[in-house]
Amino acid sequence: MSKKDYEGRNEDPQIGDPTIARVVCGMKRNMILIPKPHTTFILIQCNQCEEKKVVFSHTTADVYCKKCGAMLVKRTGSKAEILGKVINNLD
Ligand SMILES: [Zn+2]
Known part of the structure; x- marks a missing residue:
């Protein structure tokens, strides 16, 4: 797999794949796309x-x-409706 192929993808790289490991090491830290949950x-x-x-x-x-x-949080189909006071986002 070439470097270009990897950059175009938006999914998890396979852990343990030596090809991808080399590509990630050769890229700048802030350019590496790491999927994060919303x-x-x-x-x-x-x-x-x-x-x-x-x-x-x-x-x-x-x-x-x-x-x-x-009631502090009301469930919806997706993101819950927060009725209380938001103090902090813990990440
Ligand atoms: Zn209370």
């Missing part, structure tokens, strides 16, 4: 009791406050 973990705070909780950005289950029971 999902994150978010630290949110309850609007009512200020309890903090870490939730998944695409959670498939409704998240409630452990202390007061208020």
